[in-house]
Amino acid sequence: MSQSRTLSSQSWSAPEEEPIVRIENVTKRFGDVYAVDDMSLDIHRGEFFSLLGASGCGKTTLLRMLAGFETPTSGRILIDGQDMTAVAPYNRPVNMMFQSYALFPHMTVAQNIAYGLKNEPLSRAERRERVTAMMSLVQIQKLATRKPHQLSGGQRQRVALARALAKQPKILLLDEPLGALDKKLREQTQFELVNIQERLGITFIVVTHDQEEAMTMSSRIALLNEGRVEQVDSPRRMYEFPSSLYAANFIGSVNIFSGFVISHEGDVAIIGSEETGGELQVHHSQPLTPGMAVNVAIRPEKIRVTTDTGSANQVTGVIKEIAYLGDVSIYHVDLPSGKRMQFTQSNIQALAEQPLTWDQTVSLTWSSHSCGVLTQ
Numbered sequence: 001m002s003q004s005r006t007l008s009s010q011s012w013s014a015p016e017e018e019p020i021v022r023i024e025n026v027t028k029r030f031g032d033v034y035a036v037d038d039m040s041l042d043i044h045r046g047e048f049f050s051l052l053g054a055s056g057c058g059k060t061t062l063l064r065m066l067a068g069f070e071t072p073t074s075g076r077i078l079i080d081g082q083d084m085t086a087v088a089p090y091n092r093p094v095n096m097m098f099q100s101y102a103l104f105p106h107m108t109v110a111q112n113i114a115y116g117l118k119n120e121p122l123s124r125a126e127r128r129e130r131v132t133a134m135m136s137l138v139q140i141q142k143l144a145t146r147k148p149h150q151l152s153g154g155q156r157q158r159v160a161l162a163r164a165l166a167k168q169p170k171i172l173l174l175d176e177p178l179g180a181l182d183k184k185l186r187e188q189t190q191f192e193l194v195n196i197q198e199r200l201g202i203t204f205i206v207v208t209h210d211q212e213e214a215m216t217m218s219s220r221i222a223l224l225n226e227g228r229v230e231q232v233d234s235p236r237r238m239y240e241f242p243s244s245l246y247a248a249n250f251i252g253s254v255n256i257f258s259g260f261v262i263s264h265e266g267d268v269a270i271i272g273s274e275e276t277g278g279e280l281q282v283h284h285s286q287p288l289t290p291g292m293a294v295n296v297a298i299r300p301e302k303i304r305v306t307t308d309t310g311s312a313n314q315v316t317g318v319i320k321e322i323a324y325l326g327d328v329s330i331y332h333v334d335l336p337s338g339k340r341m342q343f344t345q346s347n348i349q350a351l352a353e354q355p356l357t358w359d360q361t362v363s364l365t366w367s368s369h370s371c372g373v374l375t376q
């Protein structure tokens, strides 16, 4: 994740201007299934916006409603200030890139890209120029005369992208755009996609179920859960400040300790937890009342081994599992309460002088600023 543009940049903040997409209380029902359930969402010009969520949460249905292939049961969608209710798919300022790429097998690469322009009022020369520009953008000029079956998966993906971009839509909708690529190619292509989007300044709305992919590419992510928006945030905020147990568990690894509020003063709360066998200190910005049931979330990489005693947020347990992943190791620790937690350590040295080992008792601690309190 270290290469991510989003993790190295500041948190995204909404511009003043009117959003390019406004989804207003949109519901889509299929029989008694609420695929999208009273959803409201603003997407801004030039964003790389991801719709993320588990299978069946409504991502594709929402994308298809933006494209005009499905009609909302209720609510409305505005694109660039215009109500899309009565606007046919081909009259919308959007284009869609399908997961299957849907390339025509009998056409060459150049013909496939030109096909996207068939209804555009362009001269032959302008059309040829646009196709050349698109091939150059995605670096497939040398493949112009090949047919799709003579291309690799990654090359086919580029052709589909070039074809979808050729019409110069205001918004490009991408349904699992990297789903057909293997892991290595997918990671490489993520950055290319971001670079292309930044160069063109077109708004990209991407459906993905891969949280790492969403984290790497997006300006913001909408995490969907059963047709509803669970959280909308920049990747960094989504990771650091999940707003619910669901969001905390969906993005990355996390330790969750259940407990109750003992007291709070200013922005510091003291939480009692039987699972840790003591009190936890958390910085928070939520309204809490003594006695309230809450969960405390702490990411494994925020935890460190300590020899100190008596500091806040300290637990002692026994290492039961170790997973060596090369750059980091993951340790699973059993606490006296029976709760299992995990922490990670980066493997800075090839061989640590005294590596942690199985059945070793360790004291672990973390800062009250590194953990979060979840009320839902």
Ligand code: ATP
Residues within 6 Å of the ligand: 030, 033, 034, 035, 053, 054, 055, 056, 057, 058, 059, 060, 061, 062, 209
């Ligand atoms: P996946 O990641 O598996 O593609 P998704 O988040 O894109 O899932 P959707 O395809 O939007 O989910 O489906 C949301 C819900 O709506 C699911 O329960 C699905 O079965 C249902 N659904 C979608 N399309 C239809 C349809 N045409 N008829 C009936 N039910 C549908």
